[in-house]
Amino acid sequence: MKQKVSVLVAGSWGTALASVLADNGKDVLLWSRNEEQVLEINDKHTNSRFLKDVSLSPSIIATNSLQDAVQDADAIIMVVPSSGMREVASRMRPFLKKDALIIHATKGFETGTLKRMTEVLADELPEMDASRFVVLSGPSHAEEVICQMPTTVVVAAQDIQAAEAAQDLLITSYFRVYTNPDVTGVEVGGALKNIIGLGAGLTDGLDFGDNAKAALVTRGLAEITRLGTAMGANPLTFAGLAGIGDLIATCTSKHSRNWRAGNMLAKGMLLDDVLKEMGMVVEGVKTTKAAYDLARRFDVMMPITNELHNVLFESKSPQLAARDLMGRVRTHEMEELPLTH
Numbered sequence: 001m002k003q004k005v006s007v008l009v010a011g012s013w014g015t016a017l018a019s020v021l022a023d024n025g026k027d028v029l030l031w032s033r034n035e036e037q038v039l040e041i042n043d044k045h046t047n048s049r050f051l052k053d054v055s056l057s058p059s060i061i062a063t064n065s066l067q068d069a070v071q072d073a074d075a076i077i078m079v080v081p082s083s084g085m086r087e088v089a090s091r092m093r094p095f096l097k098k099d100a101l102i103i104h105a106t107k108g109f110e111t112g113t114l115k116r117m118t119e120v121l122a123d124e125l126p127e128m129d130a131s132r133f134v135v136l137s138g139p140s141h142a143e144e145v146i147c148q149m150p151t152t153v154v155v156a157a158q159d160i161q162a163a164e165a166a167q168d169l170l171i172t173s174y175f176r177v178y179t180n181p182d183v184t185g186v187e188v189g190g191a192l193k194n195i196i197g198l199g200a201g202l203t204d205g206l207d208f209g210d211n212a213k214a215a216l217v218t219r220g221l222a223e224i225t226r227l228g229t230a231m232g233a234n235p236l237t238f239a240g241l242a243g244i245g246d247l248i249a250t251c252t253s254k255h256s257r258n259w260r261a262g263n264m265l266a267k268g269m270l271l272d273d274v275l276k277e278m279g280m281v282v283e284g285v286k287t288t289k290a291a292y293d294l295a296r297r298f299d300v301m302m303p304i305t306n307e308l309h310n311v312l313f314e315s316k317s318p319q320l321a322a323r324d325l326m327g328r329v330r331t332h333e334m335e336e337l338p339l340t341h
């Protein structure tokens with residue numbers, strides 16, 4: 001029998017993943033709370049607010065009803081921004097098949113609780129087997145995936161069979177999916193790279209040059225790895241798609257929302273105006289606040305995150321933040337090791 005697959009919600013990444021599934025021969029239900037968007041997807045096969053100038057497969061059917069989207073689904077891909085994950089998970093709970101495969105592709109932590117997205121899912125879906133929750137992450141801008149440009153991602157679950165089921169569902173000629181058992185590492189890497197993406201937009205906007213951006217990416221990876229391993233991740237995960245891979249994409253791509261937001265901040269725009277202008281989720285802003293708090297909870301040094309926090313929320317000038325980063329107390333490249341002189 002043909003697998004029934006649903007995607008929640010019809011933002012840019014949800015629509016691109018629905019398109020991958022459709023290209024893989026699946027019938028896809030795509031849920032949106034916005035009625036006009038549902039009509040547009042079903043009548044015109046476009047989602048013009050989020051993905052301009054692209055036609056969607058007619059085998060993607062949009063629906064306004066969360067119940068219809070969820071009740072018969074064998075697999076559900078959740079692509080709601082981190083701020084909405086708990087609400088959507090709790091609303092879908094009464095309709096869910098108990099053996100449905102749950103995959104999420106969200107990059108962020110929950111504000112306040114600082115939980116990872118699979119932890120939020122475990123809270124809200126207590127009758128599901130949390131070892132089968134899958135996270136999908138990696139360098140994958142929706143704008144390229146929707147045009148079938150070659151892309152690689154990683155899916156992680158504690159239960160490797162669940163990760164392999166997600167791999168089967170999504171792997172196509174242009175969308176290569178790897179598995180990994182390190183759920184914590186893949187979620188932490190995907191979330192924290194957005195902080196560095198914002199920083200890269202700021203660095204480029206201030207014309208700091210290529211050396212500075214290379215430094216930001218490399219030292220950013222060092223602090224992502226420090227926090228991630230303190231939270232229980234395998235450090236090698238950060239050398240993979242959810243770590244350095246996604247850092248490269250986010251810090252160098254014109255498609256990156258986080259890079260673009262950082263770039264606008266560098267031009268002197270206020271944060272609220274930047275977020276209004278973007279009109280799409282910029283996860284790195286909330287993630288900077290969460291990572292600032294996590295660094296304190298786990299007693300980990302995160303100098304770039306601290307400085308970005310001060311720029312975003314304490315009105316510190318980016319120039320002064322850069323000067324303070326450069327003027328930090330001298331240290332070893334692997335900061336855990338003592339200086340030898």
Ligand SMILES: NC(=O)C1=CN([C@@H]2O[C@H](COP(=O)(O)OP(=O)(O)OC[C@H]3O[C@@H](n4cnc5c(N)ncnc54)[C@H](O)[C@@H]3O)[C@@H](O)[C@H]2O)C=CC1
Pocket residue numbers: 009010011012013014033050079080081082083084085087088105106107108140141142143279280281283
């Ligand atoms: N856009 C991309 O290329 C990629 C995005 N991601 C991640 O995917 C997640 C979603 O991002 P995008 O699709 O880019 O966002 P988007 O801004 O394009 O779309 C978000 C959609 O979610 C809807 N929404 C927000 N809160 C909701 C709620 N509580 N209930 C129902 N609908 C809600 C909005 O109305 C909008 O339609 C983020 O965590 C992002 O980091 C990950 C990889 C690539």
Ligand SMILES: O=C(CO)COP(=O)(O)O
Pocket residue numbers: 107138139140141194197246249250255256257258259281282283
């Ligand atoms: O996660 C992404 C690409 O892998 C999307 O990044 P942005 O949200 O910065 O566009």
